[in-house]
Amino acid sequence: MHKVWFVGAGPGDPDLITVKGRDLIARADAILYAGxxxxxxxxxxxxxxxxxxxxxxxxxxxxxxxxxxRAQRHATVVRLQTGDPSLYGALIEMVQALDAAHIAVEVVxxxxxxxxxxxxxxxxxxxxxxTQTVILTRVEGRTPMPDGxxxxxxxxxxxxxxxxxxxxxxxxxxxxxxAAGWALETPxxxxxxxxxxxxxxxxxxxxxxxxxxCKAAHINSQAMIxxxxxxxxxxxxxxxxxxxxxxxxxxxxxxxxKPAATEEPV
Ligand code: SAH
Numbered sequence: 001m002h003k004v005w006f007v008g009a010g011p012g013d014p015d016l017i018t019v020k021g022r023d024l025i026a027r028a029d030a031i032l033y034a035g036x037x038x039x040x041x042x043x044x045x046x047x048x049x050x051x052x053x054x055x056x057x058x059x060x061x062x063x064x065x066x067x068x069x070r071a072q073r074h075a076t077v078v079r080l081q082t083g084d085p086s087l088y089g090a091l092i093e094m095v096q097a098l099d100a101a102h103i104a105v106e107v108v109x110x111x112x113x114x115x116x117x118x119x120x121x122x123x124x125x126x127x128x129x130x131t132q133t134v135i136l137t138r139v140e141g142r143t144p145m146p147d148g149x150x151x152x153x154x155x156x157x158x159x160x161x162x163x164x165x166x167x168x169x170x171x172x173x174x175x176x177x178x179a180a181g182w183a184l185e186t187p188x189x190x191x192x193x194x195x196x197x198x199x200x201x202x203x204x205x206x207x208x209x210x211x212x213x214c215k216a217a218h219i220n221s222q223a224m225i226x227x228x229x230x231x232x233x234x235x236x237x238x239x240x241x242x243x244x245x246x247x248x249x250x251x252x253x254x255x256x257x258k259p260a261a262t263e264e265p266v
Pocket of ligand 1 (some may be wrong): 011012082083084085086087088089111112113114116117163164165166191192193194195196222223224225
């Protein structure tokens with residue numbers, strides 16, 4: 001059965017692709033990769049005779065045509081996407097074209113850059129009694145934001161924000177978050193090339209100074225912005241303990257002797 005596999009390549013470090021994704025690369029007849037971000041190193045597992053192309057100079061129509069013609073010829077075609085294919089990856093535009101051509105598709109998830117950035121900075125995006133919510137979004141650029149999704153609207157939740165595609169718009173991030181009542185001292189981290197061996201850079205600052213810090217470090221692309229109330233918790237002296245590890249808290253794998261707590265595990 002001929003199939004196009006949309007594989008999340010992960011954030012950059014070739015070791016962060018899933019085992020399933022790597023196995024697919026190893027048996028692929030054809031691979032189309034997103035050259036601007038996916039490390040070519042991810043292709044090191046491809047068979048020698050694999051038909052490999054970079055999509056960085058292709059239009060969506062050219063990408064769709066490439067995938068359809070290869071899938072008509074070959075059993076295993078891989079479209080290698082950066083991070084996870086479900087985020088800002090034009091997945092549905094490609095899937096619709098393949099559906100129309102009656103070609104089967106399957107998606108293999110990947111490690112998103114949002115999580116690679118949190119990992120690089122040793123940050124938790126959720127903390128008990130601080131925030132239990134993460135919003136993955138972007139600042140309005142050429143793609144307009146739907147109603148109710150302006151950064152100011154979303155920031156009113158006071159949850160953690162992971163901002164994709166927004167590094168050149170830090171002035172807007174600041175203005176929008178201040179408009180939502182966030183303090184100038186709110187911590188912000190910017191991670192450039194999260195997980196890329198030898199190239200990752202972590203910039204820590206606040207809403208007040210993060211733009212200047214990024215400018216000084218010449219960071220203007222391939223960067224994840226994370227802000228919110230949990231950042232820096234590693235050095236906090238008071239931290240509400242996660243109920244999951246609380247000795248008085250029952251969950252599926254560990255029952256306490258005292259009357260069972262009614263709350264759900266964290
Ligand atoms: N599907 C991808 C996102 C693609 S949109 C994912 O799940 O990560 C491209 C944006 O992702 C970039 O503008 C940047 O904000 C972010 N990004 C991708 N790779 C990154 C990396 N290694 N480090 C930091 N940000 C990255």
